[in-house]
Amino acid sequence: EADIYQTPRYLVIGTGKKITLECSQTMGHDKMYWYQQDPGMELHLIHYSYGVNSTEKGDLSSESTVSRIRTEHFPLTLESARPSHTSQYLCASSDYRGGGETQYFGPGTRLLVL
């Protein structure tokens, strides 16, 4: 059972607002990730982190930013939300076991920008 949490689960917000999506994990994992996923579609990596003070951009260009000040916390921020940001955002963390890395996902935040 993965202990990774995301808040809020659902967010409806107007264009131009600043929002922060929270993600935290209690497993002590160094690596954390943010994915963007449209309903029923594949996941696209937008940010990841190797550990504290490390942030990297993923494969899909995103206007969001992330920070990693504490191991357990990896928030994602949109400075000015737009309708094109409407999507589901999934946070994940990973550990190394059995010879490979395994990623565990949070429940996601569904964002609707009006």
Added chain:
Amino acid sequence: GQQLNQSPQSMFIQEGEDVSMNCTSSSIFNTWLWYKQDPGEGPVLLIALYKAGELTSNGRLTAQFGITRKDSFLNISASIPSDVGIYFCAGQNFGNEKLTFGTGTRLTIIP
């Protein structure tokens, strides 16, 4: 970049039937993962495979890591209503923290 082809895209089966889905890649992976995602939720890890040829079971689920390292399959035996959802395969290479995800297989159970 790497691409994962997952098939079938969707399946409509009756309760009690067995299910088989697979993923193929244009390049090799060192880890294969299978996830299930319910609507509005995050993917939940079902099975992780770390060695070529490895066959692993988790209850009614069985998955195999192909010998060529370019494919993997997932079987579900005696399907039940809670098996409904989207199944994703994902591959990863050593030293590359990014997962490459398949496009998903949507499983529907017909009453």
